[in-house]
Amino acid sequence: MINVTKPFLPPREEYDSYLDQIWKNNWLTNNGPIVNELELRLKDTLDLEHLLFLSNGTIALQIAFKALKLTGEVITTPFSYVATSSSLAWEGLTPVFVDIDRHTLNLDHRLIEKAITDQTTAILATHVYGNPCEIEEIENIARRYGLEVIYDAAHCFGTTYKGTSVFGFGDISTASFHATKLFHTIEGGAVFSNDPEIIATMSRMRNFGHDGPSQFTGVGINGKNSEFHAAMGLVNLKHIADIMATRKRQYQLYIEKLENLEVQFQQINPDATFNYAYLPIIFKTENDLLTAIKALNNHYIFPRRYFYPTLNYLAYVKNTACPIAESISKRILCLPLFHELSDSAIELICRVLVRTQRYHFTDKKTKGFVVKANGKITV
Ligand SMILES: Cc1ncc(COP(=O)(O)O)c(C=O)c1O
Numbered sequence: 001m002i003n004v005t006k007p008f009l010p011p012r013e014e015y016d017s018y019l020d021q022i023w024k025n026n027w028l029t030n031n032g033p034i035v036n037e038l039e040l041r042l043k044d045t046l047d048l049e050h051l052l053f054l055s056n057g058t059i060a061l062q063i064a065f066k067a068l069k070l071t072g073e074v075i076t077t078p079f080s081y082v083a084t085s086s087s088l089a090w091e092g093l094t095p096v097f098v099d100i101d102r103h104t105l106n107l108d109h110r111l112i113e114k115a116i117t118d119q120t121t122a123i124l125a126t127h128v129y130g131n132p133c134e135i136e137e138i139e140n141i142a143r144r145y146g147l148e149v150i151y152d153a154a155h156c157f158g159t160t161y162k163g164t165s166v167f168g169f170g171d172i173s174t175a176s177f178h179a180t181k182l183f184h185t186i187e188g189g190a191v192f193s194n195d196p197e198i199i200a201t202m203s204r205m206r207n208f209g210h211d212g213p214s215q216f217t218g219v220g221i222n223g224k225n226s227e228f229h230a231a232m233g234l235v236n237l238k239h240i241a242d243i244m245a246t247r248k249r250q251y252q253l254y255i256e257k258l259e260n261l262e263v264q265f266q267q268i269n270p271d272a273t274f275n276y277a278y279l280p281i282i283f284k285t286e287n288d289l290l291t292a293i294k295a296l297n298n299h300y301i302f303p304r305r306y307f308y309p310t311l312n313y314l315a316y317v318k319n320t321a322c323p324i325a326e327s328i329s330k331r332i333l334c335l336p337l338f339h340e341l342s343d344s345a346i347e348l349i350c351r352v353l354v355r356t357q358r359y360h361f362t363d364k365k366t367k368g369f370v371v372k373a374n375g376k377i378t379v
Pocket residue numbers: 056057058059080081083084126152154155175176177178188189
């Protein structure tokens with residue numbers, strides 16, 4: 001069976017040596033020495049001055065909204081994981097959906113201004129599948145209207161934009177270090193900001209608002225993470241260069257083997273070094289996608305419809321039509337991609353897809369849909 005993803009597990013003895021340390025320290029959580037070490041190592045690896053390690057990427061978003069004192073409406077994308085919208089709703093904020101760009105799959109910055117009202121306090125954009133948004137354009141709009149910018153960079157470990165970690169952009173960026181991510185701490189996440197005061201606020205917020213053992217400044221939550229999770233992060237960091245190099249090679253093999261499949265690939269920001277975290281392909285029709293899933297399932301291959309459905313029709317948000325996101329979401333499929341995935345498995349997946357296209361897709365020659373596998377799209 002080949003699933004869409006499989007968590008990376010480091011050699012057991014490497015984790016065991018951290019367990020020995022934890023037993024020796026007798027310190028399990030509450031900003032322990034291993035959490036501190038992970039934070040320092042992450043700052044070095046990412047070349048960033050400030051970050052906080054948190055319990056997950058959803059709490060990271062919620063703490064970001066609180067730290068920036070957001071109220072009212074937040075302009076956001078309908079094409080992301082549910083946590084991007086649910087965290088807004090959970091914090092009593094109103095997501096206002098703006099459609100995406102059909103090539104990059106990120107929030108379309110050209111549509112943001114029209115959605116701004118006197119209630120808008122922020123823009124929350126996801127760097128979809130690790131592909132950086134149009135950062136300058138979004139930040140220019142935010143500056144003009146006095147809005148905060150938060151990037152949901154859950155997928156972005158290892159991605160850079162103009163030579164800097166993409167986590168370094170926006171008023172706050174957030175990350176997820178969930179087990180399925182390129183870099184993981186089993187459960188985990190982080191917040192990033194270049195403003196030390198915002199970091200200090202978020203640091204109190206992740207620890208119930210504590211500002212000393214018996215002092216509190218502002219409302220807080222339990223957003224801490226444990227020594228066990230940090231230890232997994234430290235071990236995984238030793239392997240991250242190898243994980244990323246393998247991922248790039250696997251991605252390129254897919255692209256090469258799918259050359260004759262008439263699907264669209266995500267257009268990657270030319271100013272980025274991409275992390276190749278996911279392999280999404282966009283079929284011409286939903287019917288073709290369903291046919292492809294069935295054929296893959298017959299070979300015990302389980303890709304994932306991700307992101308599907310779009311977030312603008314969740315029961316607890318104000319529904320707004322976003323036709324591009326809705327159309328893409330019905331036709332996009334993430335193919336299996338994980339460290340242990342063998343070349344022969346990738347070749348099998350590609351063979352099944354190409355064969356299925358030949359015999360079963362609805363229209364093999366849809367006019368105006370020519371997309372080349374190098375990500376350069378001609379429509
Ligand atoms: C885009 C996006 N945002 C937020 C999250 C939430 O992160 P976590 O699972 O660490 O809470 C995820 C998780 O998959 C995600 O993909």
